[in-house]
Amino acid sequence: xxxxxxxxxxxxxxxxxxxxxxxxxxxxxxxxxxxxxxxxxxxxxxxxxxxxxxxxxxxxxxxxxxxxxxxxxxxxxxxxxxxxxxxxxxxxxxxxxxxxxxxxxxxxxxxxxxxxxxxxxxxxxxxxxxxxxxxxxxxxxxxxxxxxxx
Amino acid sequence: xxxxxxxxxxxxxxxxxxxxxxxxxxxxxxxxxxxxxxxxxxxxxxxxxxxxxxxxxxxxxxxxxxxxxxxxxxxxxxxxxxxxxxxxxxxxxxxxxxxxxxxxxxxxxxxxxxxxxxxxxxxxxxxxxxxxxxxxxxxxxxxxxxxxxxxxxxxxxxxxxxxxxxxxxxxxxxxxxxxxxx
Amino acid sequence: xxxxxxxxxxxxxxxxxxxxxxxxxxxxxxxxxxxxxxxxxxxxxxxxxxxxxxxxxxxxxxxxxxxxxxxxxxxxxxxxxxxxxxxxxxxxxxxxxxxxxxxxxxxxxxxxxxxxxxxxxxxxxxxxxxxxxxxxxxxxxxxxxxxxxxxxxxxxxxxxxxxxxxxxxxxxxxxxxxxxxxxxxxxxxxxxxxxxxxxxxxxxxxxxxxxxxxxxxxxxxxxxxxxxxxxxxxxxxxxxxxxxxxxxxxxxxxxxxxxxxxxxxxxxxxxxxxxxxxxxxxxxxxxxxxxxxxxxxxxxxxxxxxxxxxxxx
Amino acid sequence: xxxxxxxxxxxxxxxxxxxxxxxxxxxxxxxxxxxxxxxxxxxxxxxxxxxxxxxxxxxxxxxxxxxxxxxxxxxxxxxxxxxxxxxxxxxxxxxxxxxxxxxxxxxxxxxxxxxxxxxxxxxxxxxxxxxxxxxxxxxxxxxxxxxxxxxxxxxxxxxxxxxxxxxxxxxxxxxxxxxxxxxxxxxxxxxxxxxxxxxxxxxxxxxxxxxxxxxxxxxxxxxxxxxxxxxxxxxxxxxxxxxxxxxxxxxxxxxxxxxxxxxxxxxxxxxxxxxxxxxxxxxxxxxxxxxxxxxxxxxxxx
Numbered sequence: 001x002x003x004x005x006x007x008x009x010x011x012x013x014x015x016x017x018x019x020x021x022x023x024x025x026x027x028x029x030x031x032x033x034x035x036x037x038x039x040x041x042x043x044x045x046x047x048x049x050x051x052x053x054x055x056x057x058x059x060x061x062x063x064x065x066x067x068x069x070x071x072x073x074x075x076x077x078x079x080x081x082x083x084x085x086x087x088x089x090x091x092x093x094x095x096x097x098x099x100x101x102x103x104x105x106x107x108x109x110x111x112x113x114x115x116x117x118x119x120x121x122x123x124x125x126x127x128x129x130x131x132x133x134x135x136x137x138x139x140x141x142x143x144x145x146x147x148x149x150x
Numbered sequence: 151x152x153x154x155x156x157x158x159x160x161x162x163x164x165x166x167x168x169x170x171x172x173x174x175x176x177x178x179x180x181x182x183x184x185x186x187x188x189x190x191x192x193x194x195x196x197x198x199x200x201x202x203x204x205x206x207x208x209x210x211x212x213x214x215x216x217x218x219x220x221x222x223x224x225x226x227x228x229x230x231x232x233x234x235x236x237x238x239x240x241x242x243x244x245x246x247x248x249x250x251x252x253x254x255x256x257x258x259x260x261x262x263x264x265x266x267x268x269x270x271x272x273x274x275x276x277x278x279x280x281x282x283x284x285x286x287x288x289x290x291x292x293x294x295x296x297x298x299x300x301x302x303x304x305x306x307x308x309x310x311x312x313x314x315x316x317x318x319x320x321x322x323x324x325x326x327x328x329x330x331x332x
Numbered sequence: 333x334x335x336x337x338x339x340x341x342x343x344x345x346x347x348x349x350x351x352x353x354x355x356x357x358x359x360x361x362x363x364x365x366x367x368x369x370x371x372x373x374x375x376x377x378x379x380x381x382x383x384x385x386x387x388x389x390x391x392x393x394x395x396x397x398x399x400x401x402x403x404x405x406x407x408x409x410x411x412x413x414x415x416x417x418x419x420x421x422x423x424x425x426x427x428x429x430x431x432x433x434x435x436x437x438x439x440x441x442x443x444x445x446x447x448x449x450x451x452x453x454x455x456x457x458x459x460x461x462x463x464x465x466x467x468x469x470x471x472x473x474x475x476x477x478x479x480x481x482x483x484x485x486x487x488x489x490x491x492x493x494x495x496x497x498x499x500x501x502x503x504x505x506x507x508x509x510x511x512x513x514x515x516x517x518x519x520x521x522x523x524x525x526x527x528x529x530x531x532x533x534x535x536x537x538x539x540x541x542x543x544x545x546x547x548x549x550x551x552x553x554x555x556x557x558x559x560x561x562x563x564x565x566x567x568x569x570x571x572x573x574x575x576x577x578x579x580x581x582x583x584x585x586x587x588x589x590x591x592x593x594x595x596x597x598x599x600x601x602x603x604x605x606x607x608x609x610x611x612x613x614x615x616x617x618x619x620x621x622x623x624x625x626x627x628x629x630x631x632x633x634x635x636x637x638x639x640x641x642x643x644x645x
Numbered sequence: 646x647x648x649x650x651x652x653x654x655x656x657x658x659x660x661x662x663x664x665x666x667x668x669x670x671x672x673x674x675x676x677x678x679x680x681x682x683x684x685x686x687x688x689x690x691x692x693x694x695x696x697x698x699x700x701x702x703x704x705x706x707x708x709x710x711x712x713x714x715x716x717x718x719x720x721x722x723x724x725x726x727x728x729x730x731x732x733x734x735x736x737x738x739x740x741x742x743x744x745x746x747x748x749x750x751x752x753x754x755x756x757x758x759x760x761x762x763x764x765x766x767x768x769x770x771x772x773x774x775x776x777x778x779x780x781x782x783x784x785x786x787x788x789x790x791x792x793x794x795x796x797x798x799x800x801x802x803x804x805x806x807x808x809x810x811x812x813x814x815x816x817x818x819x820x821x822x823x824x825x826x827x828x829x830x831x832x833x834x835x836x837x838x839x840x841x842x843x844x845x846x847x848x849x850x851x852x853x854x855x856x857x858x859x860x861x862x863x864x865x866x867x868x869x870x871x872x873x874x875x876x877x878x879x880x881x882x883x884x885x886x887x888x889x890x891x892x893x894x895x896x897x898x899x900x901x902x903x904x905x906x907x908x909x910x911x912x913x914x915x916x917x918x919x920x921x922x923x924x925x926x927x928x929x930x931x932x933x934x935x936x937x938x939x940x941x942x943x944x945x946x947x
Contacts, residue, residue: 003388004388004389004392006385006388007385007388007389007392008389008392010379010381010382010385010389011382011385011386011388011389013386034375035373035374035375038370038375038376038377040366040370040375040376040377040378041376041377041378041379043378043379043382043385043386047544047549048544048545048548048549049464049548049549049553051396051553051554051555051556051560052549052552052555052556052560054389054393076396078393078394078395078396078556078557079393079394080393
């Protein structure tokens, strides 16, 4: 773990992108900054331009209109960068997954590091997702499979 | 200028009096109280894979496919909005919404629930009727109600088309029906 | 200048009170700033190493140069800012550690050097080919016009008190008559200087040129990686240098003895916390309001302080 | 719909208004650079979010309204849990508001900025606190009451300052009024069922409702469809007509006032981004203006 990795683990500047979300997840993202959850303890800060950002927090099912702006935003963020999908809409398209107006989730547009499902995900869940992207915590959820044997 | 400085002192007072309120999360859990609508969990013993939940789900994330005698029930919880309609629609109360909310994952395939159930096939034409459990539940329920007692429970393993056909071919049953009307 | 003197001078400006020392202490003071802001906002705030991690990460990230931007201006701006911060740190601490080497008129040179980071911002903003950069640069220019007047008036009061424009003499004068701040004119001048330092640092009531929510970082909008890192580092260094200047000018003699150094540190922290509390309890003012405030109240009080000093109070 | 369900819907709407107004007060001060109040306002707001999470199972998407009533009854200890939270919010926001009333730096940024005279407010037919801040006395809870509002006394807060400061005052007074309304609703809530019983949702029936949301009147048009799925659903959010007044707000102001003027409408951009036609075959996106729609319609039905 070189000094460089240490710096990246300890200081992540986050830029929030609303790709057609209903503002539910956006408010929960802002909630993580507020005193009860205080994401600055982990060195995470909300910045207002993609140039300063290390991680893109994307909310919303990526409507057609926002697609090329989202790609330009992704290019504007200097490497190394992370993309974190916040909410059920970017994770799988939410209710609008088969609607003509959306592209059905973020995976079809950008390489996503971590998905944080939830409608809206609790601020703790977003905090847990970003901490997991930083490798501070383990993933809790796993698939459930069952085959009936008679 | 004086009023301004007074109001600033009041602001500082309000802030300092509140003290530090940050929760020790994630080092200490902060579980939701009451009936929180978290990740749906399928109780595979109770579930008879009837598909009522699929019909009630707004995000259409429950898919049922029947092939080669096996019905696969698949929940793609990546799209789930945790509304609880599937829990309300399930006749067997097999789906419950857990209190789990930390669902972050690196790949959406971790958010899937998959269940395979054997199908009951119609003994005459081989078309699938429902899962073995469904037929079991129906037989159990029919067994309980006396007046619905039909002599031969063979009808249960016939698909609706074949059942209709067997009624027509069987003269004894037809006679019985007409006598009552006359 | 023999080879030894050159290496001593280079060591002096680049390592001890120069780049390295000021950078480290400046970043620590930025942590104090973020911690105090967090406490007032009733939350925990970042760990002590946070500014180091931020600047370290920025220096390691790839720097994106906007297409069509004049590369020379774009790359020179952060260097301009960092050299300004380093040299002004060297001069301010010279009065403390090597008083005898101070040259006549180093106070005037200091005025120009402390303006270099702001000029770096202007050059950076103008050459970043983005409307936000342009607006940020023009705001920074008019802000400089606003607070330079007050800054000079406060310094003139000190010059009148100390009777010389050499930092070491100011130290000497305070050694004899005691800190300038006790005299009424000194007190007024210190208040004026504090307000101008708040604007020079770009702290909240006056962070008009780098308003995050209005023009997304102004001149810094297009910077990333090394450029942004250098700008943040120079801002952290100025956060040490300017309050240190205030303490050296107004608040008593500062000599190289450990006792007075500890007193210097204590006074420095008092000034820092004063700046931070002012930052936390104020909203950002508009540019025209800032100009009216500086050219109105601040210049009047500055003139009053200078007049009192001339009379001899 | 049973009376108890009406009361539960009213209580939840007022709780949402409380958290929405506290959210706006925090955000507005974030836009003018006063982050301390942003943090403090959202700290005061957090208990309401936990309360609604306890009542409905989710912090924000309550999912309580169902056809014919409410999905879930109030938990039995609701009467012990809600009042203390409201008390805490009432006195903490009272002290915070009292602290900022005289702060010159805030007044300088909010007073006389983003002015929308009463005539312009009526011309742009803005709704909600934006209208009430400009002296337009409209409030859906009193003009055409819904849910349990006929049995509650709603106090409509109107300010005549026509600028951002008066909109702030309107929202602050509405915050305290909502706290009073929730307490009154809790006292008067009748017992009884929360869900009317009906067998089938008749398809292709139309329902229209207009409700006083925190940002203004929101109008829903819904048509039921086969298989208990909505066949048509159209929402006209208040931000849709509030946003039309932005040119009037921004005229003759500097860049610094632009974000706070737009934010003073408490706009919800997601609610207004819906008029978008996509040609499903080519995938080409087109925005229709009113004239194009009218001409298209006349052509089809000429």
